[in-house]
Amino acid sequence: MARRYDSKTTIFSPEGRLYQVEYAMEAIGHAGTCLGILANDGIVLAAERRNTNKLLDDVFLSDKIYKIDEDMACCVAGITSDANVLTNELRAIAQRHTLQFGEPIPCEQLVMRLCDIKQAYTQYGGKRPFGVSILYMGWDTRHGYQLYQSDPSGNYSGWKATCIGNSSAAAVSILKQEYKVSETDLHQALLLALKVMSKTLDMTKLNAEKLELATLVRNDNKTEINVISVEEVKELIKEHEQKEAEAEAAKQDKQSGSGKSSDK
Amino acid sequence: MLQCLPQVQVTDYYCCCCLIYCCFCCSCCSTPVLPLTSILCSLTSTHYTSIMSLECLIGVKFNNFVLMATDMSHLQSIMVQKSDDDKMLALSKNLVMAVSGEAGDTTQFAEYIAKNIQLYKMRNGYELPPAAAVHFTRHTLATHLRSREPYFVNLLMGGVDPDTNKTELFYMDYLAASIPVKYYAFGYGGMFTLSVMDKEYTPDMNEKEAYELLKKCVAEIKRRFIINLPKFRVRIISKEGIKDMPHIVGEGEAA
Numbered sequence: 373m374a375r376r377y378d379s380k381t382t383i384f385s386p387e388g389r390l391y392q393v394e395y396a397m398e399a400i401g402h403a404g405t406c407l408g409i410l411a412n413d414g415i416v417l418a419a420e421r422r423n424t425n426k427l428l429d430d431v432f433l434s435d436k437i438y439k440i441d442e443d444m445a446c447c448v449a450g451i452t453s454d455a456n457v458l459t460n461e462l463r464a465i466a467q468r469h470t471l472q473f474g475e476p477i478p479c480e481q482l483v484m485r486l487c488d489i490k491q492a493y494t495q496y497g498g499k500r501p502f503g504v505s506i507l508y509m510g511w512d513t514r515h516g517y518q519l520y521q522s523d524p525s526g527n528y529s530g531w532k533a534t535c536i537g538n539s540s541a542a543a544v545s546i547l548k549q550e551y552k553v554s555e556t557d558l559h560q561a562l563l564l565a566l567k568v569m570s571k572t573l574d575m576t577k578l579n580a581e582k583l584e585l586a587t588l589v590r591n592d593n594k595t596e597i598n599v600i601s602v603e604e605v606k607e608l609i610k611e612h613e614q615k616e617a618e619a620e621a622a623k624q625d626k627q628s629g630s631g632k633s634s635d636k
Numbered sequence: 637m638l639q640c641l642p643q644v645q646v647t648d649y650y651c652c653c654c655l656i657y658c659c660f661c662c663s664c665c666s667t668p669v670l671p672l673t674s675i676l677c678s679l680t681s682t683h684y685t686s687i688m689s690l691e692c693l694i695g696v697k698f699n700n701f702v703l704m705a706t707d708m709s710h711l712q713s714i715m716v717q718k719s720d721d722d723k724m725l726a727l728s729k730n731l732v733m734a735v736s737g738e739a740g741d742t743t744q745f746a747e748y749i750a751k752n753i754q755l756y757k758m759r760n761g762y763e764l765p766p767a768a769a770v771h772f773t774r775h776t777l778a779t780h781l782r783s784r785e786p787y788f789v790n791l792l793m794g795g796v797d798p799d800t801n802k803t804e805l806f807y808m809d810y811l812a813a814s815i816p817v818k819y820y821a822f823g824y825g826g827m828f829t830l831s832v833m834d835k836e837y838t839p840d841m842n843e844k845e846a847y848e849l850l851k852k853c854v855a856e857i858k859r860r861f862i863i864n865l866p867k868f869r870v871r872i873i874s875k876e877g878i879k880d881m882p883h884i885v886g887e888g889e890a891a
Contacts, residue, residue, distance in 0.1 A: 473764065474771030481760060513799065514762060 382496055392501055393494050396524035399503040400450040400537060406436060407535040407543055407568060408447065408507040410519045411561035412554060414589035415509040417447045418565040420537070420573055421582050434599050437586045441466040443476050443595040444510035445588060449537035450524075451503040458504055462486055479510035479518045483528050491526030501525070505536040509588050511595050517588070539572040546571055558587060566612040578612070580605040690863050691736040692825025693723065694853060695792040696846065697805035697818050699839050701874040702794035703846050705854070705884065706734050707825070707865040722869060727753050728763045729877050731795030733773070736822055737810060738788040745787045749773050766795040770806045770814060778812035786810075790822045796875045803873075821853070828860050829853035843872065851884055858886030 385391055404420040419436040435452070438459045439445045446462065448455035465485045469477035486506075493501045501524040508520040521536060522528040533551045535543035546568050556564065562585065570578045585600040585608070600608070694705040706723035709716050724734045725746045733749065735742040752772070757763045764772065770793050780787050791808040808814040819837055821829045832853050841849065847870070854868050870881040 472772050472775050473768040475765070475768045478760070 382494070382498060390494060390525070393525045396450075396501045396503045397505070400505045400524070401540070403449045403451075403537045404436065405535060405537040405539060405543065405569065405572060406447040406449045406505075406507050407533070407540075407547070407565060408509055408519045408521075408531065409533040409547070409551065409556070409561040409565055410517055410531070411556045411558045414558040414561070414587055415511075415517050415519055416558065416561045416565050417445065417507060417509055417586045417588075418569055419447050419449075419584040420569065421584050424581055434584045434586065437584055437599060438462075439597050440482070440508075441470075441476060441510075443512060443588075444479060444482060444508060445586060445597045446509070447507045447586070449505050449507075454502045455504045455506075458486065458490075458502060458506065461489065476512065478512040478514055479508065479520065480515070480530070482510070483508055483520045483522055487522050487526045487528045489526075490522065490524060494525060507534065507536060509586075511588060511590055517590075535568070535572075543568050543572045558589065562587070562608055563612050563615065566608060567616075570612070578609045580609055583609075688827075689736050689790065689823040691723065691823050692829075692857060692865055692868075693734040693736050693790070693792050693822040694825070694829060694850065694868075695734065695794045695805050695817075695820055696833065696837065696849065697794065697803050697839070698841055698846055699803065701843065701846075701872050702732075702796065702803050702805055703850060703870065703872055703881075704732055704734050704792065704794050705850050705868045705870045706736075708867045708869050708883070709865055711863075712739075719867065724869065724871055725750050726878055727769060727793075728757065728795075730763075730798055730873060730875065731766045731769055731793065732871060732873050732878055734792045734794075735789050737790050741787045741789050745777075745789050749776065752776075763798070765797050765799065766793070766804045766806075767797065769793070769795075770804075770808070774808055774812055774814040777808065777810075781810075781812050792820060792822065795873050798875065801875050824861060824863070825857045825865065828856045832856050847881060847884075851887075854884045854886045 404422045406417065406419045408418075409416045417437055419434075421435065423435065436449070437445060437447045440459065440462045444466070446459065448459070462482060466477045466482055469475075469481070490502055493499055503524060505521065505523045508522070509518070510520075511517050519531045519534070520528055521531055521534050523536075532553060533547045535547065547564075550564055550567065565585065566578060566583075569583060573582070580602050583605055585605055586598065587600065588595060588597050590596075690711055691709075692707045694703075696703045704724055708719055708721050708723075710718035710721040723736060723742075724732050727733050727750050731753075733746060735746045749769075749772070753764055753769055773791070773793065777787060777789070788810050790810055792805065793808065794803075794805040796803050805817055805819070806814055807817045807820045818839065819830075819833045820826070821833070833849070836849050836852065850868070850870060854865075857865055866886055868884040868886070870884055872879050872881055
């Protein structure tokens with residue numbers, strides 16, 4: 373019965389749903405995980421890299437994280453070709469704003485503009501929606517560090533930490549437990565990102581080749597967007613594993629220690 | 637070969653139809669002369685705009701506030717239509733735009749910019765800083781310049797940036813050239829007052845001293861300019877906002 377309302381994007385089903393939009397979000401649920409964490413002094417974006425073929429030429433440093441403007445970068449999950457079109461549009465929107473107003477576009481305005489475009493594809497034109505969810509990290513003078521997420525329906529929201537793509541629900545629940553609001557600095561955020569990725573990615577051990585990490589910080593009145601190199605990622609993974617081992621050891625001690633006391 | 641024509645005197649007419657500056661010096665007696673094409677143009681066209689305006693806009697920037705003064709006469713050929721005209725428009729709480737130029741264009745352009753700036757505020761919940769508003773204005777003016785509908789307006793935009801508390805004053809002319817300035821005066825009145833400001837201006841004046849400076853400028857205009865501009869409206873823009881000051885009524889005597 374619902375099938376009859378599937379083929380066109382621009383009509384509601386009897387239950388009041390837009391099926392094409394929901395199917396687009398389904399498509400994103402199968403894509404590589406991306407997560408973003410807001411720290412006190414910066415923002416972290418982590419992404420799972422799916423194309424790890426040895427034969428791939430590494431022309432771009434990152435195939436999921438894009439720089440949009442001097443103060444903004446984004447990470448995409450979903451159909452890569454759709455993502456290319458959208459990031460192109462994001463860059464054009466940012467420059468058009470600077471052309472008109474002489475200042476960098478504030479983060480929320482950029483997200484809002486793109487989401488208006490995404491929404492248009494759910495209402496008219498007869499074209500399918502974009503199968504891309506985007507995580508934006510940026511800095512502006514008005515609200516400082518910001519993290520936003522947008523999805524194919526054209527909705528967007530600001531987050532302190534969030535995840536999109538494969539196993540995103542699991543990752544978000546881990547973040548809810550582990551993320552400490554306004555107590556996390558950039559380094560802790562990086563380690564937290566690795567922790568969440570290791571728990572949600574379907575592999576036993578974290579591999580630097582399969583991860584992309586990027587940070588955004590403000591130094592000396594300039595924004596620095598840095599895609600972390602493979603060597604540094606390896607260092608971070610080592611540190612993360614060390615911490616995990618220490619935490620494990622501490623837990624063992626506690627258990628054995630409490631066992632001893634109960635003996636008495 | 638140019639012929640000497642008796643009725644030609646003023647040297648800076650810009651013919652809007654031929655889009656040329658139409659003044660030459662006659663080769664035999666070196667009096668300024670309008671070429672024949674422009675004479676024909678002036679006989680047939682309805683408007684004929686001079687680069688230099690009979691209206692006067694003055695803006696001066698100090699450390700803590702900006703003073704803007706505009707004359708209050710609205711002129712239509714030889715008649716004073718209105719002597720309490722307001723040539724300044726508040727674009728936001730801390731930014732004022734003074735406009736002069738072709739009648740109609742001034743109001744149209746000023747209101748268009750003002751409403752767009754208000755729209756930005758409504759959409760985003762915060763105001764455009766003055767430098768960005770000036771950039772936007774200049775961009776609009778430049779886009780229209782190279783189209784079929786150029787605006788013939790000269791502007792002074794003065795205000796205080798609410799985030800940095802710095803005062804700003806921008807000159808913008810009808811060719812969409814925009815520069816930050818410490819003080820400027822548009823129009824023929826400017827020719828008489830810029831030198832006064834050159835001599836007397838210091839950036840750390842207080843409000844009373846600044847007002848006296850403006851009074852000196854207006855007195856100079858009253859003394860030396862053929863057109864009578866009896867009253868000037870004065871506004872002060874500080875980080876608290878825009879305030880009206882008493883009108884300056886020219887007290888100078890003829891030279």
